[in-house]
Amino acid sequence: MNLTRISEIKPLMERHGFRFSKSLGQNFLINDDIPRRIVENAGIDQNTSVLEIGPGIGCLTCRLAEKAAKVTAVEIDRRLLPVLEETLSAHDNIEIINADILKIDVSELCAARGITAVCANLPYYITTPVIMRLLESNTSIKTFTVMVQREVARRFTSEPGTKEYGAITLAVNYYSRPEILFDVSPGNFIPAPKVFSSVVKFTVRSSPMLSCDKKILFRIIKAGFSKRRKTLANALFDELKEDKDDIVKKIEEAGFPADIRAEKLSLEDFGRLTEVFCFL
Numbered sequence: 001m002n003l004t005r006i007s008e009i010k011p012l013m014e015r016h017g018f019r020f021s022k023s024l025g026q027n028f029l030i031n032d033d034i035p036r037r038i039v040e041n042a043g044i045d046q047n048t049s050v051l052e053i054g055p056g057i058g059c060l061t062c063r064l065a066e067k068a069a070k071v072t073a074v075e076i077d078r079r080l081l082p083v084l085e086e087t088l089s090a091h092d093n094i095e096i097i098n099a100d101i102l103k104i105d106v107s108e109l110c111a112a113r114g115i116t117a118v119c120a121n122l123p124y125y126i127t128t129p130v131i132m133r134l135l136e137s138n139t140s141i142k143t144f145t146v147m148v149q150r151e152v153a154r155r156f157t158s159e160p161g162t163k164e165y166g167a168i169t170l171a172v173n174y175y176s177r178p179e180i181l182f183d184v185s186p187g188n189f190i191p192a193p194k195v196f197s198s199v200v201k202f203t204v205r206s207s208p209m210l211s212c213d214k215k216i217l218f219r220i221i222k223a224g225f226s227k228r229r230k231t232l233a234n235a236l237f238d239e240l241k242e243d244k245d246d247i248v249k250k251i252e253e254a255g256f257p258a259d260i261r262a263e264k265l266s267l268e269d270f271g272r273l274t275e276v277f278c279f280l
């Protein structure tokens with residue numbers, strides 16, 4: 001069965017009385033090249049235990065099962081369970097878990113199954129929370145190869161000083177090295193979304209990129225980007241309620257001009273600021 005061919009998807013959906021749910025971000029792939037390329041780029045082999053988020057009717061799940069030792073697929077929509085039972089019946093290395101990926105204990109799930117890779121065509125309404133949750137959880141995951149909205153992908157990989165650059169760029173780069181692999185146009189899905197998508201591979205850093213205090217680092221990043229139009233000194237003053245002159249002094253001590261804005265600073269720069277703001 002070709003799970004990306006419309007002529008097979010439609011009768012399958014009719015047999016199961018299934019209709020797409022917009023609120024669950026259900027845009028299914030109709031071009032087999034995409035799941036193949038995701039699996040190829042993810043570096044899956046017969047020793048890999050992989051987690052898939054949102055298998056839908058199983059087009060990526062099948063491709064993963066052909067290469068991996070085991071696939072654990074977490075799907076929130078109960079209506080897809082009988083569909084998946086039919087479409088994945090030829091494979092004996094797939095486990096479907098009916099759950100919300102944002103509500104399960106990912107660390108426990110990954111530890112119990114030796115999961116080292118994540119692959120997904122992510123539902124766009126929860127892209128950032130899912131990625132942050134997986135990156136922040138203490139798991140054995142080494143790579144995430146996931147499809148997201150193109151503009152979100154650009155935010156993950158943007159450089160300081162660009163309009164896409166923000167707190168989320170710094171957060172994902174703290175934990176991993178994100179890389180855009182390829183773009184996917186709306187015509188590759190049913191129903192077609194309004195936006196382009198990109199496949200991004202995140203290679204998780206084996207040790208944190210910075211040795212500074214993580215809590216203070218993210219407090220400064222959050223404060224700095226909460227008021228984008230303000231200077232970093234003013235944004236930090238609003239957020240931290242510390243003496244303004246002290247804040248300016250510390251910014252200069254870290255080697256930056258008093259009127260610097262957060263969007264100009266790299267992750268390493270925020271690391272330097274964290275060292276001088278360690279009183280927080």
Ligand code: SAM
Pocket residue numbers: 024025026027028029053054055056057058059060074075076077099100101102120121122123124126
């Ligand atoms: N993997 C399939 C494909 O590429 O054609 C379907 C991808 S579709 C964009 C997203 C899938 O994620 C849907 O099957 C949807 O039901 C599921 N999903 C949505 N929210 C979820 C959640 N919170 N936890 C787990 N799965 C979810």
